[in-house]
Amino acid sequence: MKLRRELLTARGNLSPEQLRVNAVKVRETLLDQPWAQMAGLVACYWSTGAEPETHGLVFALWKHGATVILPVLRENDDLDWAVYDGPDTLAPGRFGIMEPVDTRRGVDAIRTAALVIVPALAVDRKSGVRLGRGGGSYDRALARVGPNVPTVALLHDGELIDDVPAEPHDQRVRWAVTPRELTRLM
Template identity: 85%
Template sequence: MDKLNLRRQLLAARTALSPEQLRANATKVREALLEQPWVQMAGLVACYWSAGSEPETHGLVFALWKHGATVILPVLKEDNDLDWAVYDGPDTLAPGRFGIMEPVDTRRGVDAVRTAALVIVPALAVDRTSGVRLGRGGGSYDRALARVGPNVPTVALLHGGELIDGVPAEPHDLRVRFAMTPEGLTRLM
């Protein structure tokens, strides 16, 4: 299946999830991820503020922050690259481009993600064999992942059924090391 049709199929499946299922998925993902020692020890975490039917990260970001991690969230630039700014609590966010909430803190630059000890990214699907991540097609997170060090854990958050075989890949598509679904954490590479 090509990327466009796979995206459509996955987005339709997400739209069909009930609010109760979305909340249950978010709780399972958050709790399982926070149990990982390498998550607990990460001093600087790059994450994202979820929107719509994405796996919800609001509780995860808040929990990481309350446990002492510095959390940076993306700020979408005009060229669709990602700048980063520090999350300093729920009152420090404002709508950015496309209405997605972004931190109002000083922008740290596109290279700020290089210093993260853990990088959590959105995905529509991840290939269970190769770790190739399917995003929404803008390339923002592929650019960000290209800046991440080779030993830094990169985790894509997914709903059930989104860790699949046969995600189409192009040379610019980058892999993630882990996929987190409501069923648990899967190491990919």
């Protein structure tokens, strides 16, 4: 898909300094929200490459008493979940992405999360449709999340756009956080 390639190229052009600045702004914006501060169980992801960085966010949530679960990619590309218990409790999983070494909680563990933070390449500002990498893993996970749970996509500036192409299985997010703004989508 052309849009996906364009977004990945733009991310690849971000400097390490810009990635660091973006990470701090996104983390501070999200942690300022009462619904994030009060979430006892948070489903998040361990960022890789030029994704909006979540390592500091995961650590901050954990240090403030939240239980953070991170995905473990299964062979069928669905997401299992395991508890993050500090930076020393991660190991490379499939495709080298860091995953918790804790006991797997099952694909339905996300159902009990009070806050769900997901990666996205872009989000449609009108509909909340997120564009991922194309594997459908997060669409399956988001389909298990209750209707009142804040679901949040972390983005770089310029990735909250109009007209993200959607397919019937695509799941929407309720919030998008960029370095410049927090946007309620639905």
